Amino acid sequence: QLHYQLKKQLLYVETQFSFQCRSDLVIWNSVFKKIRILELTVPLEENIANAAQLKESRYKPLREKLIRSGWWAKIHTIQVGSHGLIDVASFDPLLKLTTRSNKWL
Secondary structure, eight states, rough: HHHHHHHHHHHHHHHHHHHHOSSSEEETTTTEEEEEEEEEEEOOOOGHHHHHHHHHHHHHHHHHHHHTOOEEEEEEEBBOOTOOOGGGGGGGHHHHHHHHOOGOO
């Protein structure tokens, strides 16, 4: 039943906001109307900064739509270079995701 409830909630969020971006990870709290979208990108190391900007611009309309609908929304882009280099900016959302703090959502 829990799986069904989660699937039902996911369907609600997807149909309400039309996730055409096909995010890698979506975490939401429907009670507090908070949503975090994490998007992984694997560019060449020399294109990490450009890849982050491209992903942020791609998700900007979705974030704005969520905010207009009364949701608190945050998009996190995580860049891991094709040879294994992890962008320093990617560590913050990953570290927060692994903490037990419920303040993240």
